[in-house]
Amino acid sequence: MLQQVPASAPHFPAASLARGARESAALAAVVAAYGVVLGAIAAGRGLALGELLGMGAAVFAGAAQFVAVGLWERPLPVAEMVLAVAAVNLRYLLMSAALAPLFEGRPLWARLAGVHLVADENWAVTMAAMRRGGADPGFLLGGGLAVLGGWLAGCAAGHALGAVLPRPERLGLDFAVTAVFLCLLxxxxxxxxxxxxxxxxxxxxxATAAAVLPGRWYVLAGALAGALVAAVDDGEAAA
Known part of the structure; x- marks a missing residue:
């Protein structure tokens, strides 16, 4: 039975918001670095700054936005973009399910507010905090706001520099994504x-899915395979 949180208790305490933001600040700075890469690419593709920032706030999924911007051309291939972005973002179903204990007894609006700002970075930081018993919805949201701020700032800077910035990989900026995930792991x-x-x-x-399947299905394949093995292992340990 779920424990109901008292109505008078804040769902996102200010202290938790601040702590979550602090613990995600370093990752937010790295996220800003590859936001610069996306901004530069988006400027070259003809996206206006408002379009880029609006997409960043509404979607808030860096990998999916890279896919969408990569497909951006006139006329827009809407169906292809929607399917590609959906495939990349399916992993958030699993990630959000892992955060379910954090929102036990919370109203729907609090759950929606929290999970909207779930990114790979603050999700990993929050999961680590949950294992230490030091996470709540405010911690998750604070980390999400920090990462979102870094992401939008980086995108805006990259868009402004898009006309003069050389190819991002020549500056090594494309490695920022890899560096983030190594830290999270x-x-x-x-x-x-x-x-x-x-x-x-x-x-x-x-790796197998990347070799045999088109698009970004390898993201979902890896997530599902790893989750299945982890579930089997946990079930055997519980037995």
């Missing part, structure tokens, strides 16, 4: 007995 690692098999299976499934 280190924070989520518990021990080899519990994590080695799911992570290895996820990597193999993702």
């Amino acid at each position: 280190r924070g989520l690692w518990r021990d080899a007995r519990r994590d080695a098999a799911p992570w290895l299976v996820a990597a193999l499934a993702s």
Whole structure:
């Protein structure tokens, strides 16, 4: 039975918002770096600054936005863009499900406000905090706001520099995404007995899917394969 949170209790306490923002600040700075890359690409594709920032606030999913901007041309291939972005973002179903204990007893509006700002970065930071018993919806939202601020600032800077910035990969900016995920993985690692098999299976499934499937389906393939192995392992441990 779910525990109902008292109506007088704040769902997003100011102290938790501040702590979540602090713990995600370093990642927000890195997110800003690859926001610059997206902004530069978007400017070259003809997106107006308002369109770019509006998409960033509404979608708030960097990988999906890279896919959408990569497909951006006139006339817009709407169906292809929607399907591609949906495939990339399906992983958020699993990520949001993992955060369900954080929102037990909370009203729907609080759940929607919290999960809208779930990104890979603040999700990983929040999951690590949950394992330490130090997370609540305010912590998640504070981290999300920090990452969103960095993302939009980076996108705006990249858009302004788009006309004069050389190809992002020549500056090494494209490695920023990889660097972020390596940091996140280190924070989520518990021990080899519990994590080695799911992570290895996820990597193999993702690499295989990338080789044989078009588009970004390898993201979902890796996530589902790793989650399945983790669920089986946890079930056997519980038994």
